[in-house]
Amino acid sequence: MTIMCSAESPNQPEIIIAVLAILLTLVFFLIYKRGKSTRRSILLTGICDSGKTLIFSQLVHKKYVQTYTSIKDNVGGFLIDNVFLKVVDIPGHERLRYKFFDEHKSAARGIVFVVDSLTFQQDLKDVAEYLYNILSDDVLAKNKTKFLILCNKQDQTLAKGSNAIKSILEKELNTLRVTKSRQVESVDPKTSKTSVLGEHGRDFSFQNFSLNIEFAESFGNHNKDGTNDIDQLVKWLLKIA
Template sequence: MKIESLYPPHKANMADKKDSTFKDEFLSNINIDENLISIIVAVVVIFITLGIFFLWRRKKLSRRSVLVMGLCDSGKTLLFTRLLQNKFVLTYTSMKENTGDFISNKRSLKIVDIPGHERIRAKFYDQYKLSARGIIYVIDGVTIQKELRDVAEFLYTLMTDLNSISYNLPVAIVCNKQDQTMAKGSTVIRSLLEKEMNMLRVTKTSQLQSTLDGSDKNTFLGKKDKDFSFDHLYPLKVEFMETCAMNKNADNPPDLESVMSWLAKVA
């Protein structure tokens, strides 16, 4: 049976035209909505990006401390005093931190002299590391060969922590007491440290693997299958420099220019 249209031919055509117009308007509205959604998404992304940038900037600006670290008798406190007061003072083993403000490029840095005694240095480091903007690691250039194991192990522990918590702070390794005849220069000290830390890395990694299923990639320093090198610690920025903070002769002032230039970059 043939079913006739409910509409006369001309009315049926009008109905089809109305349906077609409605579809066109609907599709047009969809296109407008898609464009509007794209604009809204772009604006939201911009605001989120700006928010992240300002939070990062604020966090960076809140980090105004430079931690001076190293073994006892390496010259940390004298270096601290020279930088802040530009004078020589007799120092002794500290059992608490020393703090002071250092102005560079019209910006203020808080210099924190962390005690070098092995029983308390970790406590003070944990207290100040969240505000750290950089680290100065002081080494006695005269006694480095005798204290090499301790110097390297403390530095290894420090850098492992910096690497695992993703601080990526700049580190200045200061080879101190260069005014003394028996002092080793920065090139020699760097070579000694790299060899010692290479052996430490093998030992530490083996110990970690014996207690865990596998070594955490964040605690491994340098590049695997290659001898340890400070050049392989990227994005950690490590610089070696030489100083002689001990000199009391006014005609031959202590050489702190390299440290002060480094502080200027950090500020």
């Protein structure tokens, strides 16, 4: 006697769908990893005389250099935890900053916005305007670029701390976005809500902003025998490398 054993045949469409789902997941993961690996740049930006070039020299060359107002981008390498990062010092002059920023932003893994903590109050309008335009950039939003606001020159007695700078910037950015929203609304009322930096109907807050924005403090040496402290910056770079 022959005994026939029957078994339910697998559902072919379900298997095909499952395999396709796995393949698509792998493809998206590889695309994400490739995009992340190609974004190896750290952009040092901010207005003139904030100390960007001195920080650049300490990261890249690990030494003091006499700095002057930059008229072109400075590019160098920084190795951290066996990961190579390309460090780009963006000129702070108003006529140059956006040109060089636009050239490098698509390759940026992180943005370090350097603030002169000593002259911050008198430079507030210029600092906030530049920061507003960077935070509004569609490329950075798409890439979810990491962002650090580095409050520099903390060795100076009258320098404002990072908490104070954060609070003042939030208020100034909130005022600025109201002004810009009204300007946009006067041109096209339909775009007024979508053009607002941050959440519409709520005061601007770094904590609730779409990009991950952190604050840190630093100071650079002002002479060959001086000291410097960029430890918080290095820790942040290690975290995002």
